[in-house]
Amino acid sequence: MQFASILSPVRTRLRAPVPTRLLPLAFVLAAALLLPVQAAHAQNGNDDVLLQMKQAAQRGDKARLAALLPQARGHLLEPWAAYWELRARLGEASPSEVEDFLSRYAGTYQADRLRNDWLVLLGQRRDWEAFARLHPDFRMNDDPQVRCYAVLVEALRTGTPTAAQAEEVRRNWLGQRELDDGCLTAADRMISARMMSPNDAWKKARLAIEANRPQAARAAVMLASPDAVPLFDELNASMAKFLAGRGVAPGKARRELVTLALIKMTIADPDMAASQLESKWSVMLSPEERNWVWGAIGRQHALKLSPAANSAFANVTRNADLSDDMLAWKTRAALRSGNWKEVRAAINAMSESTQQDPTWVYWKARALHAQGGDERRAEARALYESIAGTRGFYELLALEELGQRASTPTRPAPLTAEEKAAARNSPALNRALYAIAIGLRPEGVREWNYATNLHDKGGMGDRELLAAADFACQREVWDRCINTSERTKGMIDAEQRFPMPFHDTVLRKSEEIGLDPAYVYGLIRQESRFIMDARSGVGASGLMQVMPATARWTARKIGLGSFTPGLINDRDINITIGTNYLKLALDDFDGSMPLAAAAYNAGPGRPRNWRNGPVVEAAIWAENVPFNETRDYVKKVLANTTNYAALITGRPQSLKERLGTVGPRDAALPEPNKDLP
Numbered sequence: 286m287q288f289a290s291i292l293s294p295v296r297t298r299l300r301a302p303v304p305t306r307l308l309p310l311a312f313v314l315a316a317a318l319l320l321p322v323q324a325a326h327a328q329n330g331n332d333d334v335l336l337q338m339k340q341a342a343q344r345g346d347k348a349r350l351a352a353l354l355p356q357a358r359g360h361l362l363e364p365w366a367a368y369w370e371l372r373a374r375l376g377e378a379s380p381s382e383v384e385d386f387l388s389r390y391a392g393t394y395q396a397d398r399l400r401n402d403w404l405v406l407l408g409q410r411r412d413w414e415a416f417a418r419l420h421p422d423f424r425m426n427d428d429p430q431v432r433c434y435a436v437l438v439e440a441l442r443t444g445t446p447t448a449a450q451a452e453e454v455r456r457n458w459l460g461q462r463e464l465d466d467g468c469l470t471a472a473d474r475m476i477s478a479r480m481m482s483p484n485d486a487w488k489k490a491r492l493a494i495e496a497n498r499p500q501a502a503r504a505a506v507m508l509a510s511p512d513a514v515p516l517f518d519e520l521n522a523s524m525a526k527f528l529a530g531r532g533v534a535p536g537k538a539r540r541e542l543v544t545l546a547l548i549k550m551t552i553a554d555p556d557m558a559a560s561q562l563e564s565k566w567s568v569m570l571s572p573e574e575r576n577w578v579w580g581a582i583g584r585q586h587a588l589k590l591s592p593a594a595n596s597a598f599a600n601v602t603r604n605a606d607l608s609d610d611m612l613a614w615k616t617r618a619a620l621r622s623g624n625w626k627e628v629r630a631a632i633n634a635m636s637e638s639t640q641q642d643p644t645w646v647y648w649k650a651r652a653l654h655a656q657g658g659d660e661r662r663a664e665a666r667a668l669y670e671s672i673a674g675t676r677g678f679y680e681l682l683a684l685e686e687l688g689q690r691a692s693t694p695t696r697p698a699p700l701t702a703e704e705k706a707a708a709r710n711s712p713a714l715n716r717a718l719y720a721i722a723i724g725l726r727p728e729g730v731r732e733w734n735y736a737t738n739l740h741d742k743g744g745m746g747d748r749e750l751l752a753a754a755d756f757a758c759q760r761e762v763w764d765r766c767i768n769t770s771e772r773t774k775g776m777i778d779a780e781q782r783f784p785m786p787f788h789d790t791v792l793r794k795s796e797e798i799g800l801d802p803a804y805v806y807g808l809i810r811q812e813s814r815f816i817m818d819a820r821s822g823v824g825a826s827g828l829m830q831v832m833p834a835t836a837r838w839t840a841r842k843i844g845l846g847s848f849t850p851g852l853i854n855d856r857d858i859n860i861t862i863g864t865n866y867l868k869l870a871l872d873d874f875d876g877s878m879p880l881a882a883a884a885y886n887a888g889p890g891r892p893r894n895w896r897n898g899p900v901v902e903a904a905i906w907a908e909n910v911p912f913n914e915t916r917d918y919v920k921k922v923l924a925n926t927t928n929y930a931a932l933i934t935g936r937p938q939s940l941k942e943r944l945g946t947v948g949p950r951d952a953a954l955p956e957p958n959k960d961l962p
Contacts, residue, residue, distance in 0.1 A: 332723045335362050339725060342369035361719050364395040365728055375402055380415065387422075393713065394735035397424050401431060408434035409466050413441060424739045429457040430467030437471040440478075451480035459489055464501040473508055483509040487541045491577060492608070494548050502545065510538040517542060524549040528561060544574045548581050555585040559597065573606045580611035587614040588911045590898055594618035598627075604634035613639075616648060620905045621898065625655040643672045643679040644908070650686070675777070675928055678920035681940040682904060690937035691927050697776040700752050708752040713740060718760055726816075733757075733765050737772070747773040754781045761786065764814035783928050786815050787828075790857055794864045800871070803933055804878060805864055807925030808885065811918060818854060826853045829863025835962045839866045873957045875950070878943050879903045882922040887915045889961045893950075900948030907944075 334356045341349040350370040357366035371378060371386055383403050390396040400423050407416040408431070417438050426432065436453050440446035454475050458468035472489075475481040486509035493502035499521050506517045516539075520527040524546040543566055551558040559582050567575055583597035598615045601607060607615070612631045619627035629652035632645045639645065650668035653661040666687070673683040675691050684691060708714060713736035720729030737753050738744040745753060750773050757765035763784055770781035785791070785806060795802040812830040813819035825832050831839075833850055839862045840848035852858045867885060874880035874892065883892040895910060907923075910916035923943055930938040950957070 331356055331360060335360065335366060336724060338366050338369050339728070342373060345373060347373045361716060362723075362725070362728075364390045364393050364716070365720070365725070368395040368399055372399065372402060375399075375406060392740065393716075394732040394740075397735065397739070398731075401425060401428050404428075404431045404434065405467070408470075413438050417442065425735070429461055430465045433457050433468040433471040437467075437474055440474070446475060446478055446480045448480065451475045455481055455485055459485075459492060462493075462496050462498055462501070464498065464504055469504055469508075476508055483537075487544075490541070490545060491548060494545050495552070495581065497552070506542075509541070513538040513542060517545070520546045520549070528566075540570055540574055544570065544578060547578045551578070551581045551585050555582045555593075555597070558582055572602060576601045576603055576606035577608075577611075580607040580615070583618065584611050584614040587618040587909075590621070590895060590909060590911065592622070595622055595624070595627075604631060607634065609635050609639045613645075616645070617909045620648065621901060621909055623899075625652040628652040629656065643677060643683075646672050647679040647683055648908075650683070654686075675779075675931075676771075678904075678907075678924040678940070681924055681927055685939060685941050690939050691931050692937040693779045693928075693931045693935070694777040696778055696780065697747075697751060700748070700755055704748055704752040705755060707749070708756040711736060711753075714753060714756060717765070718757070718762060721762055721765075730765070733769075737769055744772075747775050751776070751778055751781065754778070758784060764816055767810070767814055779928065779932060783810065783925070783932055784815065785929075785932075787856060787860065790860055791864075794857075794860050798865060798868045800864055800868045801926070801930070803930035804922075804926045805860075805867065806929045807922050807927075808867065808882065809863075810925045810929075811921045817856060827859035827863070828856065829859055829867075831859060831863050831866065832962075835866060836862050838960070838962050839869070842869065869958065869961060873961055875954060877903070877945060877947060878923060878926065879907050879919050879945075880947060882919045883910060883915055884961075886918045887912055889957070891915075893957065896947050897949050900946055903944035903947045904941075906947035 334353055338350055338353050338357065341353065347370075350373050354366055354370045357363050360366065367386060367390065371382065375383075383399065386399055387396050400419060404416060404419060404423060405428070407413075407419070416434060420431075420435050420438070423431065433454055436450045440450050454468065454471040458472045461468055472481060472486065476483060476486060486505045489505040490502040490509065493499070493505060503514065503517055503521070507514055516527075520542055527546050528543065528550070547558050547562060547566065550561065558578065562570075562575070562578055562582075570578070579597055579600040583594050583601070586594035586597055594614070595618050598618060601615075604612065604615075612635050615631040616628050619625075619631060628648055632640060632649045632652070635645060640649070646668050650665040653665040653668070669683040669686045672680050673687055673689070674680040675684070675694065681691050713732055717729040717733035717736060720726070720732065722729075737750060750769055754766050754770035757763070757769060758781060763786060766781055766784060770778055783806070791805055791809075792802050794800075795805050809815060809828050812825075813828050815828060817828060819828070819830060820826050821830055823832070831853060833853065836848070836850070836853050839845075843861075843865050845858075845861070848858065848862075853862070867881060870884040870889060871878070871881040873889060874884065874896075880892045880896060883895070891912075896906070907916060907919045910919060923940060926943060927938050927940040
């Protein structure tokens with residue numbers, strides 16, 4: 286294939302150095318013997334070799350991987366062993382070694398993962414011919430860097446980049462948090478070909494500064510205005526010093542650098558940034574630049590749940606100048622103040638794809654209904670109908686706006702013996718479950734997801750997904766059971782999506798302390814997906830993800846004198862401590878499920894502060910939780926709880942009734958438990 290040179294050459298300063306020394310393949314593996322999970326343990330006695338290889342791969346120990354590789358020959362997870370060994374030295378591998386691997390393990394997750402890794406290297410090496418040959422076989426297509434390289438290769442092949450190609454590069458590049466070669470290179474080419482604007486690069490620099498990624502911002506400035514890089518370095522070293530030394534801001538580059546400095550200041554002190562903008566820089570910046578800075582200031586105030594957010598956002602003269610994230614926080618601030626006109630205006634300014642998120646579909650419908658009029662109410666109803674169902678928080682709320690409550694959907698027709706057998710006999714699903722069983726959960730999860738979503742074009746159909754979920758349920762691999770069943774589109778098996786393992790224990794422990802078992806199940810499903818040995822990055826353990834200090838405190842509080850730290854992963858002990866802590870948190874927050882869920886996730890101190898402000902619907906309060914993780918957590922726990930309650934009781938359930946309202950603590954009520962951890 287010949288590539289036209291219609292785009293300017295890539296600037297050499299953007300090119301990442303890539304090792305090019307080539308070495309022969311150390312070992313050639315026989316094809317893996319694919320066995321059902323039931324028999325696999327008996328015929329794979331060298332599981333420890335796989336575990337050692339995983340550790341060596343994490344260390345980048347190429348010699349250890351090469352030494353262990355022959356012992357993995359014939360193991361069910363041989364594709365993983367071969368992948369780790371070759372991946373560790375991929376920069377030195379020959380194309381023939383890569384081709385041999387892709388041939389031997391064709392159709393597996395490991396082959397496509399290595400294909401991704403090799404495509405990245407080919408892009409970094411500017412080997413467009415080889416990239417173009419390999420890319421059509423890439424199935425995952427989940428790496429923005431590879432997608433940017435692919436767009437660039439196609440533009441080079443045809444000789445003329447298109448507006449659609451430029452838009453894809455723009456979208457991928459602006460969405461990347463980290464600095465990468467692929468999208469940076471493609472953006473450089475598109476800007477040089479005048480298919481993208483330097484303004485896109487300045488926007489990327491703003492987003493990178495907001496995300497505290499100064500190197501990504503610097504690279505974007507280099508594309509927009511190379512001569513401005515020394516000034517950017519000065520700004521990055523001290524935005525206050527930079528702003529103090531700039532009496533005027535002539536020219537686009539200078540104004541953009543001032544904008545970046547004000548954004549950087551906003552993160553540390555939004556009031557100071559607002560003062561600087563009003564007293565010195567407002568008249569020198571363009572309307573679009575001023576609007577962006579005011580949007581950044583408004584967002585920082587909104588993250589602190591401050592009424593000053595609305596004042597800052599009021600200085601924005603054109604919503605379209607704000608990013609989707611700023612508009613989301615403008616919407617949240619308007620919700621807290623009950624300004625439905627601003628809610629609707631902010632949502633209308635979001636990108637089309639963001640507006641389609643059920644969150645903003647629901648709140649736009651609420652705004653339309655609140656503003657009144659037959660036409661607006663009809664539009665609101667149509668929006669509710671477009672998302673209403675039992676799949677999530679806002680889908681359930683939309684259902685209630687239509688006068689219905691959550692009920693358990695009719696189960697699909699039972700799986701046939703043939704459908705179940707197809708799942709049981711899938712080599713990829715068996716490999717995934719085996720990996721999970723021996724402690725390679727991340728690897729097993731990735732292979733399972735690939736088998737259900739990407740191995741065949743378009744992924745598995747609904748019946749195949751239900752059969753795969755059933756296979757996981759039968760093996761008590763509950764996270765794969767739930768996640769796989771959730772992907773069906775035309776049918777819902779609620780018992781797969783909301784399983785109730787350890788039923789007797791959960792119900793007994795809940796009833797003993799007067800706790801709704803649906804709430805307990807809703808929380809466990811979100812915390813651990815019923816993985817017994819789950820352990821979070823911060824040290825929380827077990828089904829209910831209890832922190833060690835919390836476990837010790839709760840054990841003392843409930844008189845569990847026999848508790849020792851080693852018992853935290855015991856199923857019954859974990860449920861006992863977790864349910865008791867949840868009940869104590871619920872009592873501490875006046876029975877508010879949303880507040881107690883937030884306390885369980887983020888600690889009680891934060892929701893105590895977050896509740897101070899106007900009395901609002903708990904749905905509005907939850908949407909304004911400043912932490913992304915906790916915001917998502919609260920909504921999912923409450924949606925789970927509503928669906929579990931429908932399953933347990935067999936009666937329609939209301940999410941709204943469980944939410945209630947949230948506001949400051951009633952001073953007439955007893956003081957909260959100050960030592961609740």
